[in-house]
Amino acid sequence: MAAERRFAGVRNALILLLLWEVIGQLGLVAGGALPPPSDILIRLWQDRGDYPGHIIATLQASVAGFVIGNVVAVAAGVIFALSPPMLRLFRGINIAAFALPPIAIAPILALTLSGMAPRITLAALGVYFVTMTATVIGIAQADSRAKDVVRAYGGSRWQVLRLVQFRGAVPSILAGLRIAAPNAVLGAILAEFGGGGRWGLGTYLLGSLGRGEPDRLWGIGLIATLIAGLSYAGFALLSRKLLGATKAVTLNAAVPTGKGDSGPLWARIGMALASVALPFALWWALIKLSGAPSMIAKTPGDVFTYLFLAPSAETAQAKLLAALAQTLPITFIGMVAGLAFAFALAILSKLSPRFISGFMPVALITQTMPLVALTPLLVLILGRGTSLTLWITISVTFFPAFVTLAQGLALVPRSAEDLPRAYGASRWTELRMVTIPASLPYLFAATRLTVPRALLGVMIAEWLATGRGIGNLLNQSRGYLDYGMIWSVAAVSVILSVVFYQLVVVVERRVLGRLGMATSE
Known part of the structure; x- marks a missing residue:
């Protein structure tokens, strides 16, 4: 069966390449904006001398950021899963790290850090939240009966974590690493694209954008896709090898006793205020420790002054509000569409x-090809309107959500699914009554992953193509060296992502609380 699925995937990929070749040779898409694979391969061969230095630079940043970000993410995930107060305290920082728009902070990092540090930082930020969330989910969903058995035989807290919780979390962590690997490549390329430097695929891409050579752009994009796709495939293979040893064979009927936001009202209010204040305190501390000039590096106080106290504050507010009015509606539509597509x-x-085996090559290309390479080509195909923005937003959001949801569905024990089937239930009834309810924590986790990425996707489309919204405002501000607006856009986008994220958390807590399931936030 596995061999048949692999054959189907290879067959579908070959059919897709053949159709692509025919369409490209006939120039059926935007007058040659989609070159045939043969032309792309010829250009890759002609440019073969250019690639080694750029690939090595991107790999160095991606691997370093991947390792650093994931080590921190797994350690933080363990701490947060074992200590809900720590999770609530650092909630603001966690969401802010994920919601920071790379296109906004790449030039700032380039000005405040040196060498490979900006690229490594963006790559690490790209992987941290995904892996941390996967670790928390995996540990929180550990079988409470197995924990009770270890405790009954005198097992310590560390032994419960090592023998039950962490082992049970391995499939979830590996699913997070699959998503994180392409994110590390994308983060490094965005830093190269926005931060300058001599080497890197992002730098090579930036130098090729104005030449009107789509075959070279596609070649760069496909090389980046190959790097990210191989990293994804490696962790997918590792997950497949280990999943059989860690998958439950029965459904955990015990209700986990998560403490949630318990305690006196004053303590909960204090924790919420500390969670909100901590990201701003860290922001201020990093600016002061970096020693960057105040004209470039803005503290929270500087941003507040720029938006509310400076003589030009009213003009800045009007620009920002007008841009948000263009960005937020399409963000919501793209988020819902991407999540619905992932669920389907x-x-x-x-x-x-x-079907999924055949679809995965296409999904991997849409996920791993850098959007800064794909967007100029999509402009020629789709134009600069709403359809382009929706396409980019859905492509950014659906894949991480799909991987998380598919992992949750796969972890539902077969014995639990067989029960309604034994009573004559249809496949859909089985999904509706058992599989989907049992995987609800993963559905909410996918939604939390989707919220910030939807805003990022819209901003990328606005920044590179549509000339609307806060993405375009960010681009204009960079051209005018208006650092106050650059920092304001970054801060507002993070705050919006945090607000949307918290709304999902509230709904998750209510729904899963009524069903007697553990939350993973």
Whole structure:
């Protein structure tokens, strides 16, 4: 069966390449904006001398950021899973780290840090939140009965963590690493694209954008896709090898006793205020420790002054509000569409594994090809309107959500799914009554992952193509060296992501609390 699925995937990929070749040779898409694969391969061969230095530079930043970000993420995830107060305290920092728009902070990092540090930083930020969330989910969903058995035989807290919780979290962590690997490559390339430097695929891409050579742009994008795709495939293979040894065979009927936001009202209010204040305190401390000039590096106080107290504050507010009015509606639509698409694909992965095997090569390309390379080509195909923004937003959001949802559906024990089938239930009834409810924590986790990425996708489209919204405002501000607006856009985008994220958390807590399931936030 596995061999048949692999054959189906290879067959579908070959069919796709053949159609691509025909369409490209005939120039059916925007007058040659989609070159045939043969032309791309010829250009890759002609440019073969250019690639080694750029690939090595991107790999160095990606690997370093991947390792650093994931080590910190797993350690933080363990701490947060074992200590809900720590999770609530650092909630603001965690969301802010994930929601920071790379296109906004790349030039700032380039000005305040030196060498490879900006690229490594963005790569690490790109992987941290995904892996940390996966670790918290995996540990929080550990089988409470197995923990009770270890405790009954005198096991310590460390032994419970090592023998039950962390082992049970391995599939979830590996699913997070699969998402994190392409994110590390994208983070490094965005830093190269926005931060200058001589070497790197992002730098090579930036130098090629104005030449009107789509075959070279596609070549750069496909090389980056290959790097990210191989890293994804490596962790997918590792996950497949280990999943059989860690998957539960029965459904945990025990209700986890999560403490949630318990305690006196004053303590909960204090924790909430500390969670909000901590990111701003860290922001201020990093600016002061970096020693960057105040004209470039803005503290929270500087941003507040720029937006509310400076003589030009009213003009700045008007620009920002007008841009937000253009960005937020399309962000919400793209988020819902991306999540719905991911959910439909996850259900199909249960109902028709062959279809998903054939679809995965296309999904990997849309996920791993750098959007800064793909967007100029999509402009020629789709124009600069809403359809372009929706396409980019859905492509940014659906894949991490799909991987998380598919992992949750796959971890539902077969014995639990067989029960309604034994009573004559249809496949859909089985999904509706058992599989989907049992994987609800992963659905909410996918939604939390989708919220900041939807805003990032819209900003990238606005920044590179549509000339609207806060992405375009950010681009204009960079051209005018208006650092106050650059920092304001970054701060507002993070605050919006935190607000949307918290709304999802509130809904998750209410729904899973009523169902007697553990939350993972």
